[in-house]
Amino acid sequence: MEQDAQLVQQCLQGDGSAWEELVRRHTRRIFNICYRFTGNRTEAEDLSQDVFLRVYRTLASYRSAHGGFATWMTSVTRNLLIDHYRRTKRDRVTDSLDDAMPVVENKESSGRRPDEQALLGELSAQVQVALTHLSPELREAVILRDLQQLEYSEIQSVLAVPEGTVKSRINRGRIELARILQQMGVRPS
Amino acid sequence: MNWTCEQTELLLTDYLDGLLPADEQRAFDLHVNSCERCTPLVSSVMHATSSLRALPELETPPRLVYNILDATLGPRETVSGWAAFLAWLKGVASPKFAYGTVSVAATFLMLVTVSGSINWKKPKLADLAPSNIYRNTNREMHKAYGRGAKYVSDLRVVYEIQSRLRQDNEVPTNRENTTPESNPTPGRTDGSGPASPRQQNRANDVSSQLQVLAEEVPLLSGKLSLVSGGALNLLTSAKLGER
Numbered sequence: 490m491e492q493d494a495q496l497v498q499q500c501l502q503g504d505g506s507a508w509e510e511l512v513r514r515h516t517r518r519i520f521n522i523c524y525r526f527t528g529n530r531t532e533a534e535d536l537s538q539d540v541f542l543r544v545y546r547t548l549a550s551y552r553s554a555h556g557g558f559a560t561w562m563t564s565v566t567r568n569l570l571i572d573h574y575r576r577t578k579r580d581r582v583t584d585s586l587d588d589a590m591p592v593v594e595n596k597e598s599s600g601r602r603p604d605e606q607a608l609l610g611e612l613s614a615q616v617q618v619a620l621t622h623l624s625p626e627l628r629e630a631v632i633l634r635d636l637q638q639l640e641y642s643e644i645q646s647v648l649a650v651p652e653g654t655v656k657s658r659i660n661r662g663r664i665e666l667a668r669i670l671q672q673m674g675v676r677p678s
Numbered sequence: 679m680n681w682t683c684e685q686t687e688l689l690l691t692d693y694l695d696g697l698l699p700a701d702e703q704r705a706f707d708l709h710v711n712s713c714e715r716c717t718p719l720v721s722s723v724m725h726a727t728s729s730l731r732a733l734p735e736l737e738t739p740p741r742l743v744y745n746i747l748d749a750t751l752g753p754r755e756t757v758s759g760w761a762a763f764l765a766w767l768k769g770v771a772s773p774k775f776a777y778g779t780v781s782v783a784a785t786f787l788m789l790v791t792v793s794g795s796i797n798w799k800k801p802k803l804a805d806l807a808p809s810n811i812y813r814n815t816n817r818e819m820h821k822a823y824g825r826g827a828k829y830v831s832d833l834r835v836v837y838e839i840q841s842r843l844r845q846d847n848e849v850p851t852n853r854e855n856t857t858p859e860s861n862p863t864p865g866r867t868d869g870s871g872p873a874s875p876r877q878q879n880r881a882n883d884v885s886s887q888l889q890v891l892a893e894e895v896p897l898l899s900g901k902l903s904l905v906s907g908g909a910l911n912l913l914t915s916a917k918l919g920e921r
Contacts, residue, residue: 505751512746517738524736534739538746545750616729635730660691664719667726677725 493558500548512541515559518637519566525632526570528621536573540566556646563637564647567629574625612675619669627662634659681709686716690723794818 493514499507519540524533544565551561620628633639633647644655670676679701686709692698693706710716790796793815796805804810 508751509747512743512750516743516746517735520738520742521736525733530739534742534745537742538749541746542749612729613733616726616733619726620730631730635727636733656691660688663691663694663723663727664687666730667719667722670726670729671722675729677721 494553497548497551497553497558508545511558515562516541518559519562522563522566522632522637523570525617525620525636526625526628527573528617532573536566536569540569543569556643560639560643560646563633563639563643564649567633567647570629571625615670615673615675616666619666619673619675622669623662623665627658627665630655630658631662631666635663679705681705683709683713683716686710686713687719690720693720694724694727792818 493511496507496511496514500511516537520533520537523536523540524530527533527536540562544562547565551558555561620631623631629648630644633644634641639647641652641655644659645652648655648658650658686693686706689698689702689706693703698706710720790811791798793811794817795811795814805814
């Protein structure tokens with residue numbers, strides 16, 4: 490955290506290698522947030538690039554006293570994701586849950602008994618599909634809490650909402666996710 | 679504490695994250711264990727949460743970092759001259775690359791040597807021309823085929839000669855073998871064959887000398903006659919052993 494703040498200071502003084510180090514340290518995390526939110530690798534790559542571009546341009550506005558660089562960067566990412574969601578809402582061909590379900594049913598009805606790795610891969614794909622069917626505010630809350638393992642206070646800072654709202658969104662997000670998974674035929678063993 | 683289904687749903691996250699006070703957690707557990715509606719709800723949410731947390735962290739796409747750096751810092755400067763050579767050298771100076779290069783070079787040299795494209799005593803640059811390589815390889819292949827064909831032909835002749843010699847040697851042996859064994863020498867019941875004429879003569883000679891000696895020394899005649907008979911038998915059995 491302190492190292493990030495130091496690198497930011499070096500960046501502001503025109504040190505390109507410090508910026509490169511910051512990019513290398515945070516690219517994977519930002520790419521994963523974008524991918525889990527969109528469910529699309531290409532979109533996630535483009536959005537990750539946009540995030541770093543915006544961070545680079547607004548780096549001078551970062552104040553370490555207001556929180557960690559990672560939290561600030563996550564906040565920028567979240568804002569871009571919501572913008573992207575709103576922008577593409579009209580164009581996006583929304584996959585209904587019914588479209589996703591036959592894939593699962595076909596796999597189940599194939600009669601084959603896949604090994605553990607294949608089972609895990611299948612479950613991951615199903616969870617990802619279910620995740621993209623959550624509303625964006627529930628999705629981001631669940632991603633930040635259960636995938637990025639952020640504390641409630643950090644999520645509160647990223648989403649700029651009270652802690653009670655954060656808890657409520659995470660709670661509703663988890664219940665909704667469980668309901669979608671059940672609809673897809675994924676049940677606890 | 680009286681616990682309701684609404685409370686279970688509302689405080690599920692607090693329960694899963696371990697944020698409930700001890701008394702509320704006990705009430706939660708008591709209610710969930712006895713409520714037909716809340717049991718599957720809690721179970722399914724726990725499963726969804728654990729599945730979500732088990733999602734793997736994806737690797738960064740290979741070009742993403744460079745794309746970000748190009749988009750923010752601008753395209754990297756093109757290095758030229760000695761700096762470019764040193765950078766290239768740094769890139770290839772790895773044991774893996776060196777091993778690969780040596781393997782490829784060794785394979786190339788082996789192929790070139792086997793094909794006879796290059797005369798190592800007097801190497802010429804023209805030997806590496808594709809047409810020369812083709813011609814030399816073709817020539818070497820024909821020579822190798824010719825040598826192989828000649829070798830096979832020679833082997834065939836040698837085997838032919840050997841087989842004929844074997845046939846010639848086997849003829850008398852076969853004749854001996856065709857002699858019926860159930861036709862023993864007349865007068866013999868022990869199956870032993872007659873001694874050779876030379877041995878027979880020697881035996882006769884020894885026997886006659888012993889008889890002369892017996893006549894000269896009458897006391898020993900009985901014993902000596904026995905000895906002469908034994909010597910004769912000894913010679914006969916020695917002949918049988920040789921055969």
